[in-house]
Amino acid sequence: MLRRTRLQARSETAPPSVLQAPKLQAIDFAVERVQARSVADLGGVWAVEGGYVRYALERPGVERGVLVDTGITDAVRAAAAADPRLRLVAGEFGATSSVAAVGEVDVVLLFDVLLHQVAPDWDEVLRRYAQTSRCIVVVEPTWTGDEVVRLWDLGQDGYRAATPSDGAQPDWSRLDEVHPRYGRPHRDVHEYWQWGLPDAARRKVMTDLGWRCVYWADHGPWRDVATARTVASVYVAPDVD
DSSP states (O other): OOEEOOOOOOOSSOOOTTSOHHHHHHHHHHHHHHTOSEEEEESOOTTTTTHHHHHHTTSTTOOEEEEEESOOOHHHHHHHHHOTTEEEEESOTTSHHHHHHHOSEEEEEEESOGGGOTTTTHHHHHHHHHTTEEEEEEEEEEEOSSSOEEGGGGHHHHHHHTSOTTSOOOOGGGTTSBOTTTSSBGGGOTTSOOEEOOHHHHHHHHHHTTOEEEEEEEEEEETTEEEEEEEEEEEEOTTOO
């Protein structure tokens, strides 16, 4: 049964103020729904220092966590050193090598990251982790239009209107130059906003795989972007009751 909710996150332990209630609530639901023993957080370093996977490790029954990111910080390394249940994987989480390094896991967290993923694109990321997990949690700014939009196609003014005012803004004269750190064109670097993703597009990818959406919450407008709302979804694999 699909659960729709606007309730606040429930937790016996008060989380750090930087962590967002919609994401904590979705973690709580997912862990309980599949009786999770393992959780992987993909791209969960920026601004939260792995806070969501560390929160998941406080949930009853969770025994191990994996955090995958290209920007592992000293604070995250210190957290992993202090908690042997937390394993770090340095790299782009969409790469096949990262998927293999994560291995089989009960719950995968995708928070504010799918709309940044190119080569592999966001939909291929979902397909890859659907092969190795039982539950996928997505919470991110969700495009209110009907179709998937590559934000570069909106032009410079349209791109700025569709992305947060304090977000990373690319140099439009260098979009096709190779980024020195990532070895791909600037237009394909995950540091920039890449996609306008409607909820229906994500859901179609998962339902085509036989997965079910068992939790959905609309948490309202997302910051200063008129074309985005914060939507949380939890999907479970076909073999999950």
